[in-house]
Amino acid sequence: MSSYTRTNAWNNGGTFDNPTLLWYAKGVGVMQSRALNDSSSWWFFAAIHGEYIGESGYPGWGSIPAPPQVPTSPMPSQSDQEKFWDQCQHQSWYFPPWHRGYLLALEAQVREAVISLGGPSDWALPYWDYFGPGDEFEIPPAFTEQNLPDGSPNPLFVNARYGPNSDGNIFIPIPPVSQNCENNTLYTGSNTQTRPPGFGGPSTGFSHSGGMSGNLESNPHNQVHVDVGGNSPDGDIWGLMSDPGIAALDPIFYIHHCNIDRMWAAWNDKGNGNPTDPNWLSGPAASGEREFIMPMPYGDWVYTPADVNSLSQLDYTYDDMSTAFVAPRPSENLALRLKKLGAARPAETVSGADMDSELELVGANDKALKIKSSGARATVNLDSGVQDKLTSSLAEASEASLPDRVYLQLENVRGNRDSYKLDVSVNQQKAGTVALFGLRRASQPDGEHGGEGLNFMLDITEVIDNLFLSNTLDEGALDVRIVPNQAVTDSSDLSVGRVSVYRQGRQ
Numbered sequence: 001m002s003s004y005t006r007t008n009a010w011n012n013g014g015t016f017d018n019p020t021l022l023w024y025a026k027g028v029g030v031m032q033s034r035a036l037n038d039s040s041s042w043w044f045f046a047a048i049h050g051e052y053i054g055e056s057g058y059p060g061w062g063s064i065p066a067p068p069q070v071p072t073s074p075m076p077s078q079s080d081q082e083k084f085w086d087q088c089q090h091q092s093w094y095f096p097p098w099h100r101g102y103l104l105a106l107e108a109q110v111r112e113a114v115i116s117l118g119g120p121s122d123w124a125l126p127y128w129d130y131f132g133p134g135d136e137f138e139i140p141p142a143f144t145e146q147n148l149p150d151g152s153p154n155p156l157f158v159n160a161r162y163g164p165n166s167d168g169n170i171f172i173p174i175p176p177v178s179q180n181c182e183n184n185t186l187y188t189g190s191n192t193q194t195r196p197p198g199f200g201g202p203s204t205g206f207s208h209s210g211g212m213s214g215n216l217e218s219n220p221h222n223q224v225h226v227d228v229g230g231n232s233p234d235g236d237i238w239g240l241m242s243d244p245g246i247a248a249l250d251p252i253f254y255i256h257h258c259n260i261d262r263m264w265a266a267w268n269d270k271g272n273g274n275p276t277d278p279n280w281l282s283g284p285a286a287s288g289e290r291e292f293i294m295p296m297p298y299g300d301w302v303y304t305p306a307d308v309n310s311l312s313q314l315d316y317t318y319d320d321m322s323t324a325f326v327a328p329r330p331s332e333n334l335a336l337r338l339k340k341l342g343a344a345r346p347a348e349t350v351s352g353a354d355m356d357s358e359l360e361l362v363g364a365n366d367k368a369l370k371i372k373s374s375g376a377r378a379t380v381n382l383d384s385g386v387q388d389k390l391t392s393s394l395a396e397a398s399e400a401s402l403p404d405r406v407y408l409q410l411e412n413v414r415g416n417r418d419s420y421k422l423d424v425s426v427n428q429q430k431a432g433t434v435a436l437f438g439l440r441r442a443s444q445p446d447g448e449h450g451g452e453g454l455n456f457m458l459d460i461t462e463v464i465d466n467l468f469l470s471n472t473l474d475e476g477a478l479d480v481r482i483v484p485n486q487a488v489t490d491s492s493d494l495s496v497g498r499v500s501v502y503r504q505g506r507q
């Protein structure tokens, strides 16, 4: 039996009638009363994820509209900053395990504060399951109250939280936000960046910004961040949740991440395995990079992915591990796909959709694109030789000769604002939606990847199957459109370096 059970934040209507939320608010209040240089303060914890304390102007911490009133001093020692701050792992296979450890530490600190106030000694973080029934796609109401039931200010309320329509109405649009990542069968493509990123993300070293997100990170994680944070009504600033260097200042952050952690555990519960590669298990510190380290109430905790690999090793569980049944798209169910492509005697059983083989370039557009409010359009010309391989794999698909999968990449996406989503279509069929969480930092030339920005990979197997069946694939070119979810400001300076299409064959 686990000592701690994480429960649904929407219990008791998601209001302060839910005691877990009331105690969360009070615990957050205690942590917010501590100084920036106190490793158990709310501000120190947000900075562990990421911080812009030294930046002037928004999103510098000194320019964040209260509440909360965010401090920028007293600074902890240089060595504490280097040891703890700016640790979050994004666009990486370390995304799930790093955040699991981060949640455990924050939860332990809140619990300590709750106990100090006379609250329950088994308090545990609640999760926000935006895919749940009824109104659960909306933020639990306790987060939007200005005051606690006793009339004091509500520590869960933040000013800079604007929602998908920039009007302060916070909800998650479903779709495009989805649980489709739960249908992945591979955590990562084997040890190379030239394969699809899988459920958990591509193999990387210590990865604070830049590169390509895994599917859990991309959707729902990144999208929920940007939907909650959004942009202010005047467009001058974006919400805290939209940007990794300010996101963990918003108490909804941890409730969102608790659901992401639950989705990882649920994916494992369905029989999907985490990496067994020692580079994943031992974390980046084993290769001489930074370690994963958290301030716990009892002292510092250094951990590796192997330490947080499974809930059975840890002292908490979730009251409900089921994620809603996600019907596989035709492209994710091999039997359905073979039938659709006209194969004789299609397989009866559902087989894992993911393949672990190298991608081959089928074609790309010829120049960088600027993303305006009206969007952008690219023609992807297909190499006739590679296209022939793709077409014959679809034409000859059978159980013995499995059809290719196809991916669209947006390479080197750059810009100064994270708070947008881009809808991508191919020949007027929906290909997917990506959120730009992490874009600004990943585009800065002094950043980890020299300002190369973010890469996105969308599985467009189903679109290509449809184009093949309607004989439009032979035209030798694809019409790709990229449309932002709302008007983009000029200063956002959004661009896409290249649009490319890849095939992946069974080995």
Ligand SMILES: [Cu+2]
Pocket (backbone or CB within 6 Å): 221, 225, 257
């Ligand atoms: Cu996050």
